[in-house]
Amino acid sequence: MKLTELFLVTIVTERILRDDLVDLIRDNGGKGYTITDVEGEGSRGTRVSDFEGKNVKIETVVSREVGNKIIDQIAEHYFENYAVIVYANPVKVVRGDKYI
Amino acid sequence: MKLTELFLVTIVTERILRDDLVDLIRDNGGKGYTITDVEGEGSRGTRVSDFEGKNVKIETVVSREVGNKIIDQIAEHYFENYAVIVYANPVKVVRGDKYI
Amino acid sequence: MKLTELFLVTIVTERILRDDLVDLIRDNGGKGYTITDVEGEGSRGTRVSDFEGKNVKIETVVSREVGNKIIDQIAEHYFENYAVIVYANPVKVVRGDKYI
Numbered sequence: 001m002k003l004t005e006l007f008l009v010t011i012v013t014e015r016i017l018r019d020d021l022v023d024l025i026r027d028n029g030g031k032g033y034t035i036t037d038v039e040g041e042g043s044r045g046t047r048v049s050d051f052e053g054k055n056v057k058i059e060t061v062v063s064r065e066v067g068n069k070i071i072d073q074i075a076e077h078y079f080e081n082y083a084v085i086v087y088a089n090p091v092k093v094v095r096g097d098k099y100i
Numbered sequence: 101m102k103l104t105e106l107f108l109v110t111i112v113t114e115r116i117l118r119d120d121l122v123d124l125i126r127d128n129g130g131k132g133y134t135i136t137d138v139e140g141e142g143s144r145g146t147r148v149s150d151f152e153g154k155n156v157k158i159e160t161v162v163s164r165e166v167g168n169k170i171i172d173q174i175a176e177h178y179f180e181n182y183a184v185i186v187y188a189n190p191v192k193v194v195r196g197d198k199y200i
Numbered sequence: 201m202k203l204t205e206l207f208l209v210t211i212v213t214e215r216i217l218r219d220d221l222v223d224l225i226r227d228n229g230g231k232g233y234t235i236t237d238v239e240g241e242g243s244r245g246t247r248v249s250d251f252e253g254k255n256v257k258i259e260t261v262v263s264r265e266v267g268n269k270i271i272d273q274i275a276e277h278y279f280e281n282y283a284v285i286v287y288a289n290p291v292k293v294v295r296g297d298k299y300i
Contacts, residue, residue, distance in 0.1 A: 001168070001171050001172050001175050003171075003188070006187075008187065008189070010291075012234050031142060032140060032142025032185070033140055033141060033142070034112050034138045034139070034140040034142075034157060035138060035139045035140055036136055036137075036138045036139075036157070036236055037236075038234045038235060038236045039235045039236075040232060040233055040235055041232050041233060042231060042233070042234075055234065057234060057236070061185065061187060068201070071201050071203075071294055072201050074294075075201050075294060075295075079294075079295065085232070085261065085293070085294075086293070086294040087206075087208065087261060087291040087292060087293040087294065088203070088291065088292050089189060089208070089289060089290065089291045089292065090189065091110075091187040091188065091189045092187060092188045092189065093185070093186070093187040094171055094174075094175060094179075094185075094186040094187065095175075095179065101268070101271050101272050101275050103271075103288070106287075108287065108289070131242060132240060132241050132242025132285070133240055133241060133242070134212050134238045134239070134240040134242075134255065134257060135238060135240055136236055136237075136238045136239075136257070161285065161287060189289060190289065191210075191287040191288065191289045192287060192288045192289065193285070193286070193287040194271055194274075194275060194279075194285075194286040194287070195275075195279065
């Protein structure tokens with residue numbers, strides 16, 4: 001089975017940002033996403049969250065180019081005022097051409 | 101602590117396939133799995149899902165050989181008619197000999 | 201956007217260990233964590249779990265040094281008597297200096 005190297009971008013943030021980030025992923029070329037309800041604590045921004053503990057994890061498999069765009073847009077719009085963690089790692093994807 | 105390099109295979113698909121895929125993992129040599137209820141959208145197959153939005157993520161840590169078998173079997177049996185995304189990445193596992 | 205290479209340490213274990221492992225992460229220098237309720241089966245220790253099927257996944261993004269400490273502590277205190285799987289993989293993190 002042919003595997004394509006793409007990037008898994010993972011975002012963990014406040015649930016209130018869920019729909020905004022799904023739109024952001026789509027607007028920057030992401031073809032899909034997976035959302036998981038999670039709990040957690042971590043380094044935070046300046047805003048005291050009303051939703052401490054209740055977070056959402058959003059994952060998307062994208063090309064490096066789309067991943068960089070998504071990361072830059074999240075940094076620009078959400079890092080100052082929201083609790084957001086974003087990381088990426090390479091993954092080998094089956095039928096990877098569907099995600100580019 | 102000695103770490104063994106193995107592969108984390110991640111499958112995101114319709115919930116209706118959950119039990120079939122757990123059997124498939126076991127039948128091909130997987131020693132365990134983790135299941136998470138998730139939501140999502142993505143590239144789909146030809147079947148219009150009655151379960152749009154409600155998906156399941158199945159993760160299994162396996163050898164490269166077992167991982168390839170699992171991926172090939174999923175591709176052969178489910179890619180045509182179901183929404184399935186499959187990707188893999190190397191992970192360093194503690195007590196990795198238990199997973200081979 | 202500058203990315204820092206750190207390690208994503210993933211622990212899947214019995215729910216009863218949740219609070220203990222959060223403390224262990226913090227005590228060894230972890231700055232945050234994400235918790236997901238999951239189900240699963242896998243290689244187990246000597247203890248027959250009363251919570252079979254109900255597990256928790258704990259993820260933390262840390263430096264290699266902190267990751268090694270966390271892994272060693274989990275191995276020392278929990279491997280003998282609990283069902284625990286621990287693995288790690290490198291991730292590129294945005295604002296990674298917040299996690300060190």
